[in-house]
Amino acid sequence: MAQYLLKRIAAAIPVMLIVAVVVFLMLRLTPADPAAIIAGDFANDQQIAEIRQKLGLDQPMVTQFARWIGNMGKGDFGESFFYKKKVADLIIERMEPTLALSLLTIVLTVLIAVPLGTLAAYKQGGWIDRIVMGFSVLGFSIPVFVVGYLLIYVFAIRLDWFPVQGYQYISQGIGGWLLRLILPALTLSIVFVALIARMTRTSVLEVLHEDYIRTARAKGQSELKVLVRHALANAAVPILTVIGLTFATLIGGVVVTESVYTLPGLGLLTVDAVLARDYPTIQAVILLFSLAYVLVNLAVDVAYTLFDPRIRY
């Protein structure tokens, strides 16, 4: 197990390195001079030359890359040109709304999708099943921001149950925090409920025909226990895989949802950084999100072995 873990981590390192190369090259491969881009439209030649020297852009690419990576290893992500702050500090400031939104979305998705998918499989061909199957294509196709505005229109404007937009930090009171997060999290969940309910249905269906399910029923176990203890527990591996695979979609969704609901998180920061051409911030956020994606999939792989002792590496 420990050996497998080490192997898996070792395999993730080159992937991250290539992500770093791509993000690094993104700025260098443009026909334009990165120093000129960074300096902005109103800089004179001397300012551009200063920036070039300060960032080491006059040195060979490999040296630049090594220095960039080395600095990040020390927690130095450079300085934001737009916010005039250290990028690392900026990211920490903006972390809370993003983490809160992502976690609440995952919790909400699992709470809705797993029971729905299990029921759909249990009563195959029933009305829940038909809704789940029909909804799964629909949920995948409706753009997150369209869902967001629909929910705002119905629940915030028409019914006036929730505030329209904005965020309240958790330190200012949990009630207000949750009230402002429910609509965004629900918005983002819709896509994933569709996907994960469908996946849960498929994997539970597969398991339901196994011998041990019949055995469990034969020994007189209640249907609920059969479904939860025997069917769902064994169907957990594919469900986990989908959660891992869709994590990239979740990150994309977070960026859009934060813009729709003006939550001051990393997603909104990314969009603002792009509009301001604030490259150090863009680079850092892309790297961070990619790292999160790689780590989540690593965690999912490791979790396999916990859920399914048969998988040995």
Add this chain to the structure above:
Amino acid sequence: MALTDATPLRSRPSIWAQLARSTSVLIGGFLVVTMLVMGLLAPMLGTRDPAEINPSVRNKTPGYEATIRDDEGKKIPVAYRFGTDSLGRDVYSRVIYGARVSLAVGLTVSVISIAIGLLIGLVAGYVRWLDGIIMRFMDGLMAIPAILLAIGLVSVFRAGLFAVIAAIVVPEVPRVVRLVRSIVLSIREEPYVESAITVGTPTPTLVVRHVLPNTIAPLIVQGTFICAAAILIEAILSFLGIGIPPEIPTWGNIMAEGRTYFRIFPHNILYPGAFLALTVLGVNMLGDGLRDVLDPKMERRF
């Protein structure tokens, strides 16, 4: 078909017959064709110039009727079916013309991604020493969430239609490469290909005669899903204000323009949103149906 049928070895119905019987293909195809026709015939559907600004009819709700003066000073009655935006542009015309950009982006991105991905995938599958390097690089690209990669690329390029297309193509290429490479690797093991190698068929002939035909069905299916993803990402980029320049009517741009006054005039977002959702739904359903018929083993991509 009765069990007593005298010809038990009936051949499978043709692909076209199977497609015509699939509900997903029919509904999806209908939606896509409708949007396509709508976009192409946009000038004939009672639309006005989608870029025409008219300050006297700003922020009107759907169904508003007005008499405006044209360039020669003649008074003409105009009905704004979907209302107007905050510059007084006709939302109906903008939505109809918006179909053109969305579908063009979707089609262009899928064709370019497949062309590039096919080429790289074939190289990876055939040139052993390049395989490792190419695939590690593709893994790295795929580790960056598609929307973020597109956002990052858009920030580097000069804003415009081609920048957006390029920014969406890059994240999609690795998925095609992976698919093509896996097809090449499995085809190489097939007995008929092995025999072809044994009798000394040159590699180019082998690729054209045996490998390429096997990639067609999966690539059509993949291309449909890429098209759906591209339409979505283009709309997201434009909506965030970092995509296609705002003067071009796209569904994302119309929605971006409508954000400010959404509380009072939701039609600016709801109409283009509905058309966008229906289009993506249509393309996805078409893809699902095509997959079931052409390539049943393939998994849905995320």
